[in-house]
């Protein structure tokens with residue numbers, strides 16, 4: 001999958017060098033607050049004793065998507081990055097500002113719409129810039145951890161870029177319950193990496209501002225699968241489990257009327273055409289409208305907010 005033009009003989013981040021066989025925690029400076037406090041993003045570098053590919057594991061690009069932060073924390077606590085071949089760079093929280101303010105964004109801007117960033121741009125743009133210069137320049141591939149939005153929970157799933165065979169292979173090895181292609185968003189980290197031939201897979205599990213143990217466990221196992229298969233922590237594996245369901249077609253089912261939403265089928269459930277997945281009831285009266293499965297498939301995401309307007313997304317479903 002990788003050519004032997006490895007980048008980890010010396011990994012340099014913000015003036016700090018990490019040689020083969022060294023592990024370092026580097027503080028990447030990104031801002032200075034009006035009070036004079038320097039703001040730094042912690043970056044762990046686990047460099048093996050032998051040259052090999054460099055993997056980035058990244059959480060908290062969206063600051064309120066804390067499953068990503070928690071699953072990386074648990075991997076660090078479990079000492080999962082005992083790297084011997086290649087290098088693993090771990091960023092537990094990229095958007096540290098959003099993490100503090102329980103926000104996806106920083107100062108109203110989504111960092112994931114500002115790559116490759118600018119040295120003199122907004123704070124979001126500067127974080128993207130330092131990331132591109134200091135972190136992305138060192139890597140061969142990446143796993144970017146996310147969650148669904150506010151009260152909209154994604155069943156654990158991996159997305160990769162259409163036409164990116166390496167990304168598809170990584171998604172298979174990760175082995176989440178579901179995997180599918182998704183389009184590149186303008187100025188996103190994944191799009192910028194793709195331009196430079198660096199495959200990025202995006203794991204989505206649970207919803208923002210809430211811990212979801214299933215999503216965390218699946219995310220951790222996915223990292224372990226990738227580390228094992230490529231031999232980061234030992235001898236590379238010849239085989240990997242292929243259990244992930246490949247989703248070809250998917251769509252959102254939306255509220256046909258405004259009112260109260262009641263889901264019946266759980267997130268991740270297999271569904272048959274015509275199954276009643278939930279209801280939207282009139283808020284004051286007794287009328288209710290059933291939400292039916294348009295086809296055989298699965299529920300990929302579920303809205304947990306009961307008060308809905310017409311057109312609000314209720315279920316993200318995979319179709320045959």
Ligand SMILES: [Zn+2]
Nearest residue numbers: 062065146147
């Ligand atoms: Zn996100």
